[in-house]
Amino acid sequence: MPFCSNCGKELNGEKFCPACGAPTAGGAAYGTQKRQQKSAYHELRARDLVEKALMVLKQKPLRLWGISLLCQLLTGLAAIFGVLPIISVPIAFVLSAGMTAVFLTGYRGNEVNSDALFAGFKRFFPVAGGMGWMGLWILIWGLIPIAGPVFAIIKSYSYRFVPYLMIQDEHISATEALRLSMKKTEGFKGRMFLADLIVWAACAVVLLVLGALSLIPRVGIVFTILAALVVIFLALSLPLLMGLINAACYEEIFVKEGRGTLPENEQ
Incomplete structure (x- = not known):
């Protein structure tokens, strides 16, 4: 099933995504889109991701730290007053997904505020379900005897883009988000x-x-x-830096590599 390489919206043959306007190669599925043989994104280094994340952290550390603290506080309150895990855990999942949106907003150079933290509550059950589905599969892989922890770590990187997809695309399902994330992290x-x-x-x-x-x-x-x-x-500072590195991975690998274009200063 084809999806937009920018926002993950399902496509029906459009040349441009109806949601974000990004080119879609005629709506071709990811598996059929040809990647450029000498794309600079295949030369993207791990150090580049860290350096980009550090640059953003230096620009707005207090705002990011404040929202991160708010997220932790709300998660703690949900655990205390949620009584049952069936209530508190989904809230924690949605807040976690919202925090990834905060880091992505900051990484893109936009103003960081608490609105992004609560973005997932507009689609509470799909977002919570997607995050839970991702966590369940990581747990299942981790239960494999002997090699389980290794598989769990690998799968956690395969599913790294799931929170971004669940937050940004209101039509994507949890299963589709996992498959799309696995596809786009391949080789990275x-x-x-x-x-x-x-x-x-x-x-x-x-x-x-x-x-x-x-x-x-x-x-x-x-x-x-x-x-x-x-x-x-x-x-x-470490939670902020790791969150920004995750956002850098999504932006530099999923979004820009998916478009097959480079920022002006890297062309």
């Missing part, structure tokens, strides 16, 4: 994983170095305090 999962690994490895190196320096007699206390401050900083 390694780079997406490496982008995350770069961040976690850098954090680990910094903490290990500070931990080693804190063992130095007399001056070690200074590095211990510094390490504590770094841990606090990472606790506040």
